[in-house]
Amino acid sequence: MVDDWIHRYGVRYFSELTNMACLTEEVGELARIMARKYGDQSFKPGEKADLGEEMADVLWVLLCLANQTGVDLAQELQKSMEKKTERDKTRHINNIKLN
Numbered sequence: 001m002v003d004d005w006i007h008r009y010g011v012r013y014f015s016e017l018t019n020m021a022c023l024t025e026e027v028g029e030l031a032r033i034m035a036r037k038y039g040d041q042s043f044k045p046g047e048k049a050d051l052g053e054e055m056a057d058v059l060w061v062l063l064c065l066a067n068q069t070g071v072d073l074a075q076e077l078q079k080s081m082e083k084k085t086e087r088d089k090t091r092h093i094n095n096i097k098l099n
Contacts, residue, residue: 023061030054
């Protein structure tokens with residue numbers, strides 16, 4: 001879906017390095033909202049607080065990077081879930097700090 005949009009409306013992908021900088025910027029915007037909503041900071045007058053929009057922006061740029069570098073994120077997420085399940089299947093359940 002992202003790739004289709006890029007080719008239909010975006011002309012082309014930004015370079016990988018530019019998209020990495022964009023990802024960093026979007027994560028910063030997400031962090032700002034998190035700090036204000038769940039942390040000790042308060043919102044400035046007129047500042048938007050759309051957490052979902054910022055998360056979607058992070059995901060968008062991450063998907064752009066995956067597309068342009070040939071990474072299958074669905075496959076990688078599945079592998080990551082399997083790795084975490086094998087490695088941590090009892091780790092968190094047995095962590096007294098979490099109970």
